[in-house]
Amino acid sequence: MQFLQTTMIRVAYAILLLLAVLVLNFSLMHLAPGDVADTISQSMGGADEEILNEIRRDYGLDRPFIVQLGTYIGKVLSFDLGYSFFYNQPVTKLILERLPATLLLVFSAQLLALVVGVVLGVYSARKPNGIVSHFVTLFALFGYSAPVFWTGILLLIGFSLHIQWFPVAGMRDVTIEGGFWIHFMDVARHLVLPMITLASIFFALYSRLARATMMETLGSDYVRTAKAKGLTNRQVVYKHALKNSLSPVITLAGLQFSAVVSGAVLVEAVFSWPGLGTLAFQSIIARDTPTILGILFFSALVVIVGNLLTDFALRLVDPRVGGKK
Template sequence: MDGAVNFLRVTLIRVFYAVILLIAVLILNFSLMHMAPGDVADTIAQAAGGIDAEALEQIRREYGLDQPFLVQLGRYIGNVLRFDLGYSFFYSDKVTSLILSRLPATLLLVITAQLLALVVGVILGVFSARKPNGILSHFVTFLALFGYSAPVFWTGLLMLVIFSLMIPIFPVAGMRDVTIEGGFFAQAFDIARHLVLPMITLSSIFLALYSRLARATMMEVLGSDYVRTAKAKGLTNRQVVYKHALKNSLSPVITLAGLQLSAVVSGAVLVETVFSWPGLGTLAFQSILARDTPLILGILFFSALVVIVGNLLTDLALRLVDPRVGGKK
């Protein structure tokens, strides 16, 4: 009862901080974009094959680009607070609806890749910690080295080569097959099939990280005094490892996973580009090429949102795993 109230209080404080952080991110993003050379007017002029200076000024006035920096910034933040992220001239659509149409694909990729890396990483770590000199343990060391040293786009290209040429069992591009018909499950299965390769590619680095860390913390925990106590109580090996040791070795892994979330999101940009996954990553890539400032800002905003919310959840998850975290006294 007391704990629940406290949990709620802490959560609200965290949410408050998150909002402040988000506004800071907005200001920073906008300032950086403003400092970069070139704007929408330049791109339009380029697309039109060159226009005169007066027309250029006209365009700038239309988009409000002739106003002082602070006025533009204030206007932008005011709009964002009203959930208006602006209008993408390149796609001729509202930024918000563009992003919302792409966000689910990215969330699906990021969340499944992160979960895959976490679950498989912890399982590998635990198994190899129980037999530090076993084959699996050496495999984990190798996997960690490989996963960590191979760049994500290279792993992606490797996957493409293997699965398009040698073993064509998974689709290598896109998110769904337009020829597939059927109900919800047929569609879901189709998406899952498309998801496999990008998901594995994106999770490879993080799988390496988490399995290494899980192995190290698990080995440390297995040698700890309270594990000896658990054995002295006459508990089974399974209880000792999966009840007493595992819960203690989870918190470092969860902490790292939270810190790595931003890396997962930025990794998604590359992976989506390699596998033509229709998510925010490909949209970001195209919007940068088109100097579509409102869209770039919008995507940056949403990425920041994903990372901040993810960190918030990590924080709260840690509280559930380890009672020492947080103010309960």
């Protein structure tokens, strides 16, 4: 009962936060210089003031700010994110077409970073003065300090241009014909380098945190008791200590989810990955305000939902979280 009540409260907070993000994004875009009419007139080679005013009336830009904001929020609540004047398509359709590619990249990079980071962190914690531990430390320092776009360019030069193991850009090869598994392997080959690039910075965070929490857990009283009962080192580490040391890592993964989504923009630009990042980049250049607002809304939605799921996962891993004191 308490879990259900806490969940409902968190969902309510998430809805309020999403509404605040909508208002903030719309206000910032409204304060930015220029509007849709200016962009359309530039693409037409220029227009007089009468045509500009007519364009603004068509898009409702001549109304007071509070009226525009209320209209926009009402449309968003009815799942209408507006119409892209640059792509000549509904924004919702554009986002839904690009969203799967971004979610594939983000979730695969997050999963890879978590698995590899936790495994390296736990292994180095078991032998804190070993070669593997020092390697993990150097690897974490490199991954955290290197800009994500620079890492992507290095991987492109090394594994796409010189060794030619992976494709240079895109998500799939349109010339390939075949069944499901052929196309699946083609997408997987295109995904490898962007996934590693996006996950590189989070390897460092998760491995260092997993190492620190595991070393602290291995020094606790209940672990010493488990060893005294005759349990093997593997049983102590993976059956008792690992579960309790995962809570901080899962919490950090939820907090870093927004960084993963924002980092995907740079990665998609480097690898020409057809996701929301590429769409956002093109929309900013074209000053396509409805599309930009729609992408910001979806990004906030993904981050908020990701944080909620992280909180639920944390409660499953450690039932003490959110329990009665």
